[in-house]
Amino acid sequence: MLSRTKFIGAVEIGTSKITVIVGQVARGRSLSLIGLGECPSRGVSKGTVVDFKAATECVHAALEEAERSAGARVGEVFLAQSGAHLEGFQNEAEVRVSSADNMVSALDIENVCGLAKSKQLPEGRMVVHHLRRPFRLDGRLVPDPEHLDGRRLEVGYWTVHGQESRIADHLHVIRGFNVRVTELILSSLASGSVMTSADDRRHGVLVLDLGAGTTDFVLYRDGCALLTGIVPVGGLHFTNDLSLGLRLNDQDQAEKLKLRHGRAVVTTKDRTEKLWLNGDLGIGDRQFPRLTIEQITAARARELLEVVRKKLGGNFDPEHTAAGVVLTGGASKLAGIEDLAAQVFDVPARLGEPPGWVGDHLRAPGHSTALGLLHYGLGASAEGSAARRPATVGGLLRKFFTAGN
Template sequence: MSSNDIIVSLDIGTSKVRAIIGELNNGSINIVGVGSADSQGIRKGAIVDIDQTVQSIRNAVDHAERMVSIEISSVYVGITGNHIGLQSSHGVVAVSNEDREIGFEDIDRVLQAAKVIALPPERDIIGIVPKQFLVDGLEGIHDPHGMIGVRLEVEATIITGAKTAVHNLLRCVEKAGLQVSGLVLSSLAASQIALSKDEKTMGTALVDIGAGATTIAIFENGNIVATSTLPIGGEYITNDISIGLRTQTEMAEMIKLKYGCALIEHAEPDQLFKVPRIGSNSEKEFSQTDLSNIIEPRVVEIFQLVQAEVARIGGKELAGGYVLTGGSVVMPGMLAAAQQVLQTSVRIAVPDFIGVRDPSFTNGVGIIQYASRSSRKGMPSAGAAPAAKSVLKKSSPKKSGFVDKVKNWFSEFI
């Protein structure tokens, strides 16, 4: 494996931290390593404990490193949250070459010009996404490189975030011993593999239902036009099960994953399981139907909130409907429940890569796809900040002497 063909993404979620290693091979991506660790220090998608988050990142990265025997030195990091904002901007520059051929330097200059906007002191620019370029007034250009012109303009969307949230995220990654190649808006990255070109053009809501938060991004005319985060997700379903069955939260999560069904009509009354009760040494038997009676009201509420939020941020008539992703949508009956509540076309997006065919990996794989496409175009990583000179970072082979092998062997049991 060539060390120059590696991109590593880091997806820090409420329940899991995932490090995914992608290998570029003739323009295509192969997922060669996946590391996952339980999240500690994250609540509702926000960092609440730096040290615990750092340890979770280290655990996930170590897991990924052991799979492919390389040392990860830098990562692209996904960012999300209710602090994210979108702002339209416009940039203009004169083409610098004597022959008036537009080069990558001109594209970089016009993007930097678009970043010159008035911002409150508590906000930072996370990235910039070009909507279209204009060459001497000609509109609708997606890649002006190589064209002839005198005046280059760009209409772009500036992605901003709260300075505190951005700096805490960068600090966690750096304290874990990693360099940050760039920050990428998670919903923008996920759209690379979750949405088709037509869906982005027609108007579609991409809904990422995680453990602690649900992120909504609306795409129209090929661009992201609105985003919002609701502080509700799969954890609320787990808490409802814990209270309803009077059992510990960990047990409730296990029951949800094994027997959960989002619709009562899809549940099997003869599917039985026993649950240890809090304050008692005995176990009580329940059916999947009993469990669905607890789960369905919360699932319906989540989709009702999503529908109301989409209408609030401007996505009232979406021809492309809704596309669901995130770890919480794998529960049986979720798609049918969404279709009943939203009353429009709904589908679940799953990455089509070996080893990560699960909606919970959509963000992580999307970050790799987003970074690789920016690199192939030769343009700066438009949606990522700080912009990296190269999307590919060298990863030196991991030294595995006898002592390291013994340590790794013991770590599997500790």
């Protein structure tokens, strides 16, 4: 039956580019990636839409390209969320198990979850995710407490919320293409879900998605997302630092130097070694010391990772992050970034590798968020968290679509 095959678009409105991947879902189970559309973005700054018209044009171009390459119309869209307006907080709750025989009932679980999620948000903010951390029954971790024996049931949530107006802007961009947004997914969670294995997440892992305008991170422990965050600094900052430091008026030239010679740690010792800007012996070609380029990019890289570590605060500790740091996103192509991450976070670090089923043309680190959107959006139901979704995100989306009409 036709209706059993769905075409889902994963859309990431990034600071430097818009990525759309089309996935074909057959019988709600198997996913094949059948289309890709990419377009350099305009009107997006640090993960947020600032020029609605320009951004809309780019997104629609990318969607069209993706549909063309897939040979199918997209029926619904999973949309990635990033930007400095997104914040998170943790809230914990506990209940006494109600039944006389101390067996946890579904009602107890519902109560404790309800309590933990009941925190009021300030005016103009909306929830993007309620991320549940593992249950604790009398202090011990349990994946699913139902029918287990205990007295005190605790649970914590990491609630991610964002500014309603900004999120609405993103939704309207997609809606202009006449397609429904069925899921809003935090960029970091998307990347995290596809770049790490379930084992990694159980052992504890930190995923850093270094984008052009933002760095999104998520820390997993005991198999659950413990917390997420965004630093509005990304690859463009490296480029900008270089263009200011080397006095290049042209950001493209700085970008080129960054890609070719930027490093996350200074390795050159030779103060006199020079590099040509273009290397074509043409007029206007200039020389720069390799050391300077490395110093500028290394200072930025170290600071960026240190800011992430500070934002994680006491939640991060190397002992509970046995699977280390996984780096992805376009800016993770900076040479030596994994060595620096290992230094700063004091755990092993590696560049993320997408799972084997991802085709060669989608394996670049810049595609991890879009890939992850499909993976997370579809996989979430398999991981047993479907129950909480329609009630929150879906409900709010409905609110937007009706209010907008």
